Amino acid sequence: MTQASALRARSARPVLFRTMELEEVRSTIEQNFYSLTVDRLQPATEINGSIAVTSLGGVTVGAFSFGADLLMRFGELPAYHVDVPLSGTLDWHQGRHDPLRATADRAAVFQPSRDTTLDRWSGDCRLLAVKIERVTLEAQLEQLLDVPVRTPLELAPTMDISRGPGLTWLRLATLLAGDAHTPGGLAQQELVAGRLHDALVTGLLLAADHPYRETLARPVPPCRPAPVKRAVDAMEAHPERPYTASSLAAVSGVSVRRLQEGFRQHLGMSPMSYLRRVRLIRAHEELRWSEPGRVTVSDVAYRWGFTHRSRFAAAYRRRYGVPPSTTLLHAP
Secondary structure, X not given: OOHHHHHHHHOOOOEEEEEOOHHHHHHHHHHHOOOOEEEEOOOOOOOOEEEEEEEEOOEEEEEEEOOOOEEEEEEEOOEEEEEEEXXXXXXXXXXXXXXXXXXXXXXXXXXXXXXXXXXXXXOOOEEEEEEEEHXXXXXXXXXXXXXXXXXXXXXXXXXXXOOHHHHHHHHHHHHHHHHHHOOOOHHHOHHHHHHHHHHHHHHHHHHOOOOOHHHHHOOOOOOOOHHHHHHHHHHHHOOOOOOOHHHHHHHHOOOHHHHHXXXXXXXXXXXXXXXXXXXXXXXXXXXXXXXXXOEOHHHHHHHOOOOOHHHHHHHHHHHHOOOHHHHHHOOO
C-alpha cells in the first residue's frame, strides 16, 4: 500500500458540530481521541460546545471550546499529544508530576503510557489538540536519523509556541484544524495529504525538546560510502530475499569484514541487524494496514523473510511493545 492510499484508508470524514450536552462532548472525544471521564467543575454551568476534528493518517487534529470549566481524566494515553490553548488556560498533570499550565504561548506536551488528567479546562479556553500515534512519531524519527532510537521518545512536557519552530508548527496545526470547515480541503486531497502529514510530524520533532533534537537540526552528513549504500539499497528494495553476510558483501563489492566494519561505523549495527530492522518495519506496516481475517501473522512474517514465527513475534514485541497479533487485530 502506498503512503497516499494508506493515508486515505486511515483518514476519516471531518467532524464539525455544536453541542450543549456533556455526554456528547465525552462521546466525540472518545471516538476521535481517547477514553475519558469528564465533569463540570461548576455543575450549574451550561455547556456551549464547538467541535471540529480532522484526521490524517496517524495524526488527528481537533479544535474545541466548551464555555464551562471542565475536569477530564484519560488514564494512560496510547499516543503522543499536544494541547494548545488559543485562548484561556489549561491546567494539567501526568503521573505524579506537579501540575503545569498551558497557555497561548506554551503548549502542553503529553507522553504515551502515563495517567493523564486535565485538572481545569477553563471556560474561556479555545483549545487546539493534536494526537500523533506513537508508532507514527517514532518511525518518522528513525527514518530521519536513519538509525534505531530508544523508545518511547521522551518529549519535554511543554513547548514554546510563541516564536521559532514552535510557532510555525502551531500555524500548520491550525491550518489542518480549519480543514474540518472546508469541504474538499487540502487535507482531504491525495496529492498533498501525505506531505501535510509528514510536515506536522517532522515539525513536532524539530519544535519540541527531546534527546535527538540537536542531531536532527544538524546539517545532513555526507552520503555513506558506496559499498554500504549498495548493501542498504539492496535490502531496502527487497528485504524479503534470503540475504547472507556473504551475499551482501558480493552486492557491495567488498569483503564481509570490510562491509561489517562499514556498517558499524556509519550505521552502528551489523548488515544482518539492519536487514532485520527493515523486515520488521515492513511487516509492521503490512500488519497495520491489513484486514483481520484476510491475512495471518504467519503470512506476513513469511512474506518479509521471517521463517520462525516465534522469533519474529519476540523481535516484534521488543521493538513495538505489543505482539504482532495485536497490531493486526486493531488494523483499520
